[in-house]
Structure formats: C-alpha cells, structure tokens
Amino acid sequence: NAGVTQTPKFRILKIGQSMTLQCTQDMNHNYMYWYRQDPGMGLKLIYYSVGAGITDKGEVPNGYNVSRSTTEDFPLRLELAAPSQTSVYFCASSWQGSYNEQFFGPGTRLTVL
Amino acid sequence: AQKVTQAQTEISVVEKEDVTLDCVYETRDTTYYLFWYKQPPSGELVFLIRRNSFDEQNEISGRYSWNFQKSTSSFNFTITASQVVDSAVYFCALSEGGGTSYGKLTFGQGTILTVHP
Numbered sequence: 001n002a003g004v005t006q007t008p009k010f011r012i013l014k015i016g017q018s019m020t021l022q023c024t025q026d027m028n029h030n031y032m033y034w035y036r037q038d039p040g041m042g043l044k045l046i047y048y049s050v051g052a053g054i055t056d057k058g059e060v061p062n063g064y065n066v067s068r069s070t071t072e073d074f075p076l077r078l079e080l081a082a083p084s085q086t087s088v089y090f091c092a093s094s095w096q097g098s099y100n101e102q103f104f105g106p107g108t109r110l111t112v113l
Numbered sequence: 114a115q116k117v118t119q120a121q122t123e124i125s126v127v128e129k130e131d132v133t134l135d136c137v138y139e140t141r142d143t144t145y146y147l148f149w150y151k152q153p154p155s156g157e158l159v160f161l162i163r164r165n166s167f168d169e170q171n172e173i174s175g176r177y178s179w180n181f182q183k184s185t186s187s188f189n190f191t192i193t194a195s196q197v198v199d200s201a202v203y204f205c206a207l208s209e210g211g212g213t214s215y216g217k218l219t220f221g222q223g224t225i226l227t228v229h230p
Contacts, residue, residue, distance in 0.1 A: 031215060031216050033216075033217070033218075035218075035220075040122075040222070040223075041222055041223070042117075042119075042204055042206075042220030042221050042222045042223050043158075043204070043218070043220045044220070045217055045218065045219075048215060048216075048217060050215050056215075058217065088156070090158065092158075094216050096216070097208075097214065097215050097216035099146060099163075099165070099210075099216075100216065101148060101160040101163055102160070102216065102218065103160070104150075104157060104158040105157075106156065106157050107156050107157065
C-alpha cells in the first residue's frame with residue numbers, strides 16, 4: 001500500500017494564480033482531512049470529508065475549496081492565491097473518525113510570491 | 114472549543130539524557146482522544162500513540178512513555194535515554210469524541226527536540 005500520496009511536493013505560485021493540490025489514499029478510509037502547517041505552528045484544519053460527496057469546513061477554510069467524488073481522492077483547490085497561503089499542506093485519512101489515528105501524506109510545500 | 118498547549122517551544126538535550134515533553138489540553142467533552150505525532154526533519158508526520166479519556170493507564174513502549182492525568186488535563190511524553198534519531202518536532206493533538214467531531218484534530222504548537230551527540 002502506498003498510503004496517502006500528495007502531489008506536487010513543491011510549488012511556487014504567483015499572487016492571483018490558482019492550483020489544485022492532489023491527495024489520494026489507497027486504504028479505503030472514509031475520513032479525509034486537509035491541514036496547513038505554518039512555520040513554528042501546529043497544524044490547522046482546512047476542510048474535511050466523511051465520505052464521497054460529503055465535505056465540510058474546518059478552522060481555516062477561507063480561500064480554499066474541496067470536492068470528494070471518490071473514496072480515494074480528496075483534492076484541495078486554491079483560488080486566487082495570496083501570500084498568506086504560503087504554507088505546508090498535509091492531507092490525512094482515517095478509517096472511522098475520532099478513535100482512529102490519522103495517516104498523513106508527505107506534504108506539499110507551497111510558496112505564493 | 115478545544116485547545117492544546119505545548120508550552121515548551123524548543124528543548125535541547127545531550128544524548129542519553131531523559132526528556133519530558135509537556136502537553137496540556139482543554140475540552141468540554143467527557144469522551145475525547147489524545148494523540149502524539151512525531152515530525153522528523155524529513156517532514157512527514159508519524160503517529161506515536163493514542164489514548165482515550167477513559168483510560169488513564171500510563172503506557173510504555175521501549176524508550177517512550179506517556180503519562181495521562183485527567184486531574185491536571187495533561188498528557189506528557191517522556192523519552193528515556195534520548196538518541197540523536199529522536200530529534201524532531203513532536204505534536205500533541207486532541208480529538209473530541211462527540212458524534213459531530215468526525216475525528217477533527219486540534220494540534221498543539223509543537224515542541225522542537227534537538228538531541229546532541
């Protein structure tokens with residue numbers, strides 16, 4: 001099993017550009033999450049999904065959108081990138097929810113200039 | 114709302130020293146889950162342990178041990194005889210157990226541990 005995979009690993013965007021961060025898991029997990037990690041800070045939840053077709057906002061959703069058309073994929077869309085979105089983005093998945101540990105992808109380091 | 118505080122921003126020790134990383138949490142739920150994750154210099158997050166709010170038994174795994182005390186809302190992590198490979202950022206996290214929690218994690222700010230040879 002590959003676990004949770006994320007692409008790209010690194011990306012530099014100009015202000016106002018858009019992009020999609022890809023996340024795929026092969027563990028048949030229902031729950032998936034997007035977090036961002038700013039320098040010297042813990043991770044903050046952007047969006048989450050409890051199954052295909054079901055998504056909801058986390059703590060810091062502004063400037064982002066998600067979709068979940070399949071169990072495996074949970075892409076994160078950045079529209080009109082801003083310098084405040086410079087961060088490391090982690091996708092995670094878990095089997096059920098609160099009780100189960102989350103498995104994290106390797107992260108995408110995004111810089112907006 | 115829940116909150117996790119890791120007051121130690123950075124800790125520096127010499128190899129073979131014991132080190133304790135502190136974690137204090139706040140939640141109104143009676144059912145909740147606490148986690149520790151390790152983030153080595155390579156950047157990925159590695160799950161270390163989960164503890165539920167009804168289980169205050171301490172846990173030991175090799176050189177790692179965890180002390181959960183509900184009375185002080187703390188879930189501290191001790192590394193015995195630290196090694197250079199323990200150098201990483203360590204995160205404590207909380208997930209509330211209610212039906213609408215959906216496993217959302219609230220993370221502490223992280224503690225950077227540096228173990229010198």
